[in-house]
Structure formats: structure tokens, C-alpha cells
Amino acid sequence: MRRTRLLLSMGFVVLLSLAFLITRTDAQPNTIKQIAPGVWFREGDLEHQGHCNNIIIEMKDYLIVVDANFPSGARAAMADAKKISSKPVKYVFDTHHHGDHAYGNAVWTQAGAMTIAYQGVADEMKRYEPARWKASEKERKDVADMKQPGPQPPQQTFTDSPHVITDGTRRVEFRFFGWAHTRGDGFVYLPQERVLCTGDAVANGPYNFTGDGNIGNWPKVVDGALKLNVDHVLPGHGPAGGREVLVGQRAFMLELHNAVQAAIKAGKKVDDLVKSQDGKQLAQLQLPDSVKNWVGPSLPDQIKDAYNEITNKKPAGDLPH
Numbered sequence: 001m002r003r004t005r006l007l008l009s010m011g012f013v014v015l016l017s018l019a020f021l022i023t024r025t026d027a028q029p030n031t032i033k034q035i036a037p038g039v040w041f042r043e044g045d046l047e048h049q050g051h052c053n054n055i056i057i058e059m060k061d062y063l064i065v066v067d068a069n070f071p072s073g074a075r076a077a078m079a080d081a082k083k084i085s086s087k088p089v090k091y092v093f094d095t096h097h098h099g100d101h102a103y104g105n106a107v108w109t110q111a112g113a114m115t116i117a118y119q120g121v122a123d124e125m126k127r128y129e130p131a132r133w134k135a136s137e138k139e140r141k142d143v144a145d146m147k148q149p150g151p152q153p154p155q156q157t158f159t160d161s162p163h164v165i166t167d168g169t170r171r172v173e174f175r176f177f178g179w180a181h182t183r184g185d186g187f188v189y190l191p192q193e194r195v196l197c198t199g200d201a202v203a204n205g206p207y208n209f210t211g212d213g214n215i216g217n218w219p220k221v222v223d224g225a226l227k228l229n230v231d232h233v234l235p236g237h238g239p240a241g242g243r244e245v246l247v248g249q250r251a252f253m254l255e256l257h258n259a260v261q262a263a264i265k266a267g268k269k270v271d272d273l274v275k276s277q278d279g280k281q282l283a284q285l286q287l288p289d290s291v292k293n294w295v296g297p298s299l300p301d302q303i304k305d306a307y308n309e310i311t312n313k314k315p316a317g318d319l320p321h
Ligand SMILES: [Zn+2]
Pocket: 011, 052, 098, 100, 101, 200, 236, 237
């Protein structure tokens, strides 16, 4: 199972998510949708290429892109940005260190953009890399073709929140609410347009990878996002939505944590909560229907991470993995 976990951590949710994506009729990979004047949402092709979503924000003289994507996703997003505007991409914000959000950094910087992120993103890269990059090279041609010893770290990092970029036409706030999906989870908030880009701290669908995460703290991070005035939620994976995506994401993590905690109190062991059958893992816990949008093939791993987190009294991402 370690192999699957590593692949998942790099954004290869492809095979495991396949069954779900086929049944999801709202997924529109490789399409661009205008969310507000000068703000576009590009849904990445997760199923076939492992890509994350991108957001393109138009400023007076330049563009800001949210997430670098994998190298092939970076090129696809760059081509779409050129269709939208002749302005150059000045900043690319890595919401976190995962390959599907940051491995395309060098594609953008070679084209003249500056990559920026919270300090926590650079720290996570130091913690996990270049091991994951090297594993990814074996699975992905676009990563291998970069011929790099490891991922290019964000060129500029900061620790203040909000970290504001404004040019008189638009205010863009980079925000940090704590450790949910990774230690470096960055959000991008446009207060005038009431748009929030969440990275993978908030997904719209069964795409939560908890291996590097902090399940117990996850709802508190979403609480921070819920305090903002938000009409449009643009997640790292899955379609764009409204405030209900934040509410549902928060509820899923809370329900997961509570269900596992109750099972532990009832004397259950991890093997009681996830059974192996014919090489497959089967979750023995049911979460309420209200959070079913977030329940999918990763549930057995999410249950194990929650179990380990609670019994070790440490975030899942702090445990050996
Ligand atoms: Zn992702």
C-alpha cells in the first residue's frame, strides 16, 4: 500500500478516482470558465493527466496564476492564459508542495514568471524532496523530461498573512490558516470579487489526500476560510462551487475524525475499521450521506490516517509515511 500512498501524495489519484470521475457529470476538465470579470477557473484533467485546477487572475499589466500544476499542466494553463489575455504571467502562487501543484514551477520561471508561496511550502519541499520527484520521474514523462535533480522551490516566500498584492485595480490576498492538507496550505482571496482559491485544503469531490495532513486541525483551517466573505470557491480539484463547498469539506473532516474517534473508544482496532479483501481495502465505517460528495476510493487510507493520528496524538503528516 505504501506505493499507492506515495503516488497519491504526488497527485496520481488517477486510477483510484477513475470510477468516481466517470460517474461525475459535473467535471469539465480542460475547460476555462470566467468566474468574475478578469478571474478564470481552469479545471485540470485529473483523470487522465493528474492535473490540478488553475485560476488565472488579470491585473492591470500582468496575470497571476494560482498553482504551477505538473509540467504538462503548466503548459496547458499557459496556453489558455495566452488565449485569455496578452498580458504576461508575473506571479505563480504554489498553494502547496505537491507535484500536481508545484512540479511545473520551472516551466513558468523559464517563461519569465516568478513563483511565490508560503514559507511552509518551501519547508515541506525540503522535507519530502527530491525523493518524490525521483519517484514521479519514473511515472511521468513530463517530469522526467524536465531533467532536474528535484522540484524547483518557489523563488519568493513569505510568512505574513494576509500577504497582499494590489495594483489599484484589484486586491489579491494570500492567506494562511494553518495545517490541513499540508503544513504550507496557502489560499488566495479576492475580497472585492468574493472569490477564494483553496488549493487541496478544500476539494469539491472525493479528492482529500490526508497522508501529509492534520485531520484534527483541518476543520479549524476551513473555519478560517469561512470567516471570509466568499461567494465563489475554486478548489484544487473538482468543479468550482460556492460557500457550500467549504461547509461540506469542513463537515467531512469532522465526521471522519469523530467516527474514527468513536470507534477507538468502542475498542476497535485499525484492522476492524479497514479490512483487506482480494488485495483491496474496504472501509468498515460509514459516514453520513451529507458528506458523500467527499467520500470515495481514498476513504480506507483516510480512516487509517485518522486512526494513527488519534492513537499517536500527532498529526498524520508528522508520523512516518
Ligand atoms: Zn492536488
